[in-house]
Structures are given as C-alpha cells and as structure tokens.
Amino acid sequence: NEELHSLIAEFDLDAGHLQDVMDNDEIPRLEREGDVTYLFARHAQDHDGHEVVTRPILFIIGPHYFMTISRTPLVRLDRFTSGTIHFATSHQLGLLTQIMDQIIDQYEEYINASSRQIAQIRKRLQTHEVNNQDFVDFVLIEDRLNSFLSAMLPTTAIMKRVLLGRHMVLTKADTELVEDVMLNNDQLIESCRSNIKSLISIREAYSTIAGNNLSRTMKILTVATMLIALPNMFFGMYGMNIALPFQQEVWAYVFVVGITLLSIVVVTLLARSRKIF
Numbered sequence: 533n534e535e536l537h538s539l540i541a542e543f544d545l546d547a548g549h550l551q552d553v554m555d556n557d558e559i560p561r562l563e564r565e566g567d568v569t570y571l572f573a574r575h576a577q578d579h580d581g582h583e584v585v586t587r588p589i590l591f592i593i594g595p596h597y598f599m600t601i602s603r604t605p606l607v608r609l610d611r612f613t614s615g616t617i618h619f620a621t622s623h624q625l626g627l628l629t630q631i632m633d634q635i636i637d638q639y640e641e642y643i644n645a646s647s648r649q650i651a652q653i654r655k656r657l658q659t660h661e662v663n664n665q666d667f668v669d670f671v672l673i674e675d676r677l678n679s680f681l682s683a684m685l686p687t688t689a690i691m692k693r694v695l696l697g698r699h700m701v702l703t704k705a706d707t708e709l710v711e712d713v714m715l716n717n718d719q720l721i722e723s724c725r726s727n728i729k730s731l732i733s734i735r736e737a738y739s740t741i742a743g744n745n746l747s748r749t750m751k752i753l754t755v756a757t758m759l760i761a762l763p764n765m766f767f768g769m770y771g772m773n774i775a776l777p778f779q780q781e782v783w784a785y786v787f788v789v790g791i792t793l794l795s796i797v798v799v800t801l802l803a804r805s806r807k808i809f
Contacts, residue, residue: 539601543594546570553590553601560588560686562693569593569699571628571690574683575606575635576642584642584676586683589635591628593700598624600631608634625700629709632687636716639680643723646673650730657734667735674731677724684721688714755803762795 536550549570552558563570571591579585589606592599598621600609611617611634619627650673653666691714694700695707702710766788770776778784 536601539599543592543597545592549590549592550601553588554603556587556603558588560683560690562690562699564699567595571694573632573635573687573690575602575608576638576680576683577604577607583672586679591631593624593628598627606631606635608638625694625702625706626709629706629713632713633716636684636713636720639684639720640723642676643680643720643727646677646727647723649673650727650734654730654734657738670731670735674728677728677731681721681724684717684724687717688721691717755799758799759796762799763792766792766795 536547536554539545540547540550545568546563546565549563549565553572558572558574560574561572563572569592571593573589573591574586575589576584576586587602587604589600589602592601600606609631612619612631617630617634619630621627649669653669656666691710694710695702695714700706770779770784770788778787781787
C-alpha cells in the first residue's frame with residue numbers, strides 16, 4: 533500500500549486502478565485516463581509447487597514512463613533485467629508486446645504440459661489402466677485450462693482495441709507487433725479448447741466403456757444365478773420328507789441329475805442365442 537500511494541502521488545495516477553490490480557480476481561481490460569493508459573492482463577504461475585494459477589498484472593503507459601504492477605512476481609521479467617532480452621524503454625508499445633509475448637509463452641509451457649498429461653492418460657485408457665486419480669487429474673486440468681481461457685480471451689479483445697489506435701499511436705511496425713501477439717494468443721486459445729475437448733471425449737469414452745462392462749457383468753451374474761438356482765430347485769424338491777415320484781426307483785438319482793443338467797444346457801443355449809454372454 534505504501535508503494536501504491538507513493539506512485540499515485542508522484543505520477544498522479546488513478547488510485548482505483550492501482551487498487552484493482554491487488555484483487556486476484558481482476559479480469560483483463562483496457563482503460564484510458566487522460567494521457568495515461570491502464571492495461572490489465574493475467575499471467576500464469578506455479579502456486580504451492582503443484583498448482584497453476586493466474587494472477588493480475590497492470591501495465592501503466594504514460595507520456596514518459598512505463599510501469600508494471602503486480603502482487604506476485606512475474607518470473608519472466610527477469611529475462612529483461614538480466615539482459616537475456618534486448619528492449620528499449622523509449623519504445624513503450626514494443627516493450628509491452630515483448631512482455632505480453634513472455635506471458636503468452638508461459639501459458640504455452642503450461643498448456644503443452646497439460647497436453648502431455650492428457651496423452652499419457654489417453655494411452656492408459658487403451659490398456660484399461662485408468663483409475664480414480666486420473667479423473668481427479670481430469671478435473672484439475674480442465675479447471676486450469678478454463679482459467680487460462682478466461683485470461684486469454686479478453687487479452688485478444690484488448691489487443692484489438694489497441695489496434696484501433698485510440699489509446700496509443702501506432703506505427704506500421706507497432707501494428708505488426710500487436711497482430712503477432714494476437715495471433716500467438718489465438719493459437720493458444722484453440723489449443724486450450726482442443727485439450728478440453730480431448731478431456732471430455734476421454735471422460736465420455738471411459739464412461740461408456742465402464743457402463744458397457746457393468747452391463748456385461750450384470751448379465752453374466754444373472755445367468756450364473758439361474759444356473760445355480762436350477763440344481764438347487766430339483767435337489768431341494770427331492771430332499772423333502774414327502775412322497776415323491778420315482779423315489780422307489782433305482783434310476784431316480786440319475787433321472788434327477790439328468791433333468792438338472794438338461795435344464796442347465798437349455799438355459800445356457802437360450803442365453804447364448806440372445807447374446808447375453
């Protein structure tokens with residue numbers, strides 16, 4: 533807060549916009565106050581070592597200054613301060629597009645990692661090795677990709693507004709830089725959507741396979757129950773302490789066993805004819 537108040541006082545900035553960037557849920561947008569442009573974006577970063585989240589970052593472009601404000605560090609900015617990336621502070625729009633390219637490249641790394649994870653799960657699905665943890669991963673991956681989409685879709689809209697030239701004066705070279713940022717961003721948006729479709733397809737395929745396997749299992753158990761019940765019916769009937777047909781005949785046991793086996797064969801053939809198993 534002390535840093536924000538210092539910037540507001542020194543450069544006569546809009547206090548509301550600087551407070552907005554402190555909100556983790558702030559959405560990308562473009563604002564113009566006098567001769568100062570405020571551009572909100574979101575960058576991706578690791579959180580707690582295993583979760584990927586997006587955080588807001590504010591670019592302030594004034595007549596003689598260029599600022600970036602964020603509650604959390606944008607790791608890729610180190611490439612600028614370390615000399616890995618050559619840039620000119622006098623070319624404000626060029627610097628903005630360079631930083632946006634780094635933000636988009638960071639998204640691309642996370643999206644490619646998600647694609648590899650989805651491919652591994654798809655491979656296990658072919659060998660029926662998918663487990664409950666994979667479906668938990670599905671939810672986490674899909675949530676991550678949706679958060680990326682919610683950050684990148686408004687970015688394209690912002691770049692289109694920049695191209696209109698109402699907020700900043702653009703040269704032909706500047707226009708090409710902004711268009712490149714839009715193109716890269718749109719490609720990642722399509723990659724996100726493709727991965728989400730793959731997740732949905734895999735989930736639906738596994739659901740269909742599981743439902744089919746359950747149906748087959750129930751059919752087999754039903755037939756097995758019938759095959760077990762038939763002998764019990766005959767043996768139970770001839771185990772009663774009452775007068776029964778053929779109970780005095782020496783071939784009565786063979787007859788009962790034969791009728792039982794014949795009943796089992798008939799039921800089995802009927803089940804096979806109806807493709808129950």
